[in-house]
Amino acid sequence: MKQNYRTIDQAKKIIAQEEGVVIKNWGGKLPIALVWPNSYRVGMSSLALHSLYRLFNDEPDVVCERVFLGYQQLPQRDEPLFSLESQRPLDEFAAIAFTISYEMDYFNVVQMLRQAGFPLFAAERDENWPLLIAGGPAVYTNPEPMAEIFDAFAIGEGEAIVPPLIDALWEINQAPRAEAYARLAQVDGMYLPTLHHDGPVPRVWVKDIETRPTVTQIYTPNTEFGDRTLIEIARGCGRGCRFCMAGYVYRPMREMHLDTVLAAARHGLKHRDRIGLVSAAVSDHSWIDQIAIELRKMGARLTASSMRVDPISEPLIKGLAESGNQTLTIAPEAGSARMRKVINKPQADAQILHAVELAAKYNFPQLKMYFMVGQPTETEEDVEAIARMALAARQVFPRNIAINATPYVPKSHTAFQWAAMLPVETLETRIKYLQDRLNPNGVTVRSDSAAWAAVEGTLARGDRRLGRVLARMRKVNLREWARALESEGLSQDDFLRERRLDEKLPWESITTGVSKAFFSWDLRRALRDDLTPACPPAGCLKCNACDEEWALRPNHQAVLGPNLGAYGDNFIPLEVSSQ
């Protein structure tokens, strides 16, 4: 599909509204397309995209340009594809790096390759085509459904992979595919699905998130977070919620020090008066009270990506309220204390309701509560407990309350990777029960489609055969999906069933750090309603995600702040051992 003047004009207008865009001369440089398989508006909300854009463009011999599936709010499936910065088509780049956060964007990947005129499968593309590389949490945890489409996968964190990847790409520019694949396989963290690796490819990660802080690189009004500077104040989470893929694969938790957060904020305030704090659990940062207080003193308006209630940071809640945030969001995830033990998120009812009281005290216009429906061992009594929890919040909070009742999708590389996904009909019945029970009582119940959640579940724990299913689909709808599965002789139920503990799992081609033995141990504890303690700040090698250098780092206490809630009872104040 050729560029047309309307879309080129649109791209130029978008660039003209950006601060921080990098426009490089292509001469003598390695051109890399950084592709987000969704719209500009969605992609530019992702700090990961900002970080990769900087990592690639920081290399003087690389020119990296962004490609999106359209520049409207929703993906555009009928527009020509070209890079934003220089409006070049994809086949002019040496390599194309997709970053994929969400399995449902696999449909968009296929669409983009078709729009760009690329043969879909790697086996059909020779060295005259750019190398297609994918990274991001969706493929980082299970590359197999995309394994016949991409040439290579980046398993791990961008800071660790990008520099050696660029070296390799320079060496293999236009080399025959077999030679290129062999060289890429030498880069730590690269998985080549057509090659035989000696065991699962381990993820790579960085210990230092301070030296090059992950912050907004490009400011644009054309995205959800266009009014703020996003700062990643911590990466990973040691709480061990058993459903949470991000919590496991970004282990161990690494914090950015208070001074670095404040320095990044000072810089960000030159662009926007709002600072968005980003991490798996913002309120778990050991300096969170000081961060909130100091940023408010600097005149910053605050937002937070996520929050726990055990403990809750009142200075943060106060700072969010004073900053004009309209909604306070908390995530109990389950209504009953028993289910919260099963999922290893043991927030007490009293802690959850205390957060609701603070939302009322600081006059938030809206309270949002996130729950999941269909987690392992859930009964109807547990669903009723969600309703009771929401009604208890209704008693305390006088303004709008909405709950999200999201169908639970088991993910690879979590303790629940072996669990069956609940049938669509059961999920729908339980969500409907909540709607009927809560809507008349002034609590709005929102949910995602259970049928599409089952598609997500299939892709999340799928295998290599699913690439052919995606290729068969000419439209993205449930009927076409069912038809494509059937044509390939596959059954969705087979992907959503419970897996045996001794079964070889498709995603064992890679490891994300946490060992299979830890997951099976943790699953057994879940089925006994036993809690697994949160990570200690150091001195632990239990799940295998930390290495000895990290576990035994000598200065860990010196950089910790006073909020030690993230470590539960596991805080070790003095000695560090290797056990």
Ligand code: SF4
């Ligand atoms: S090795 Fe220990 S501290 Fe490190 S992530 Fe695993 S459980 Fe947490």
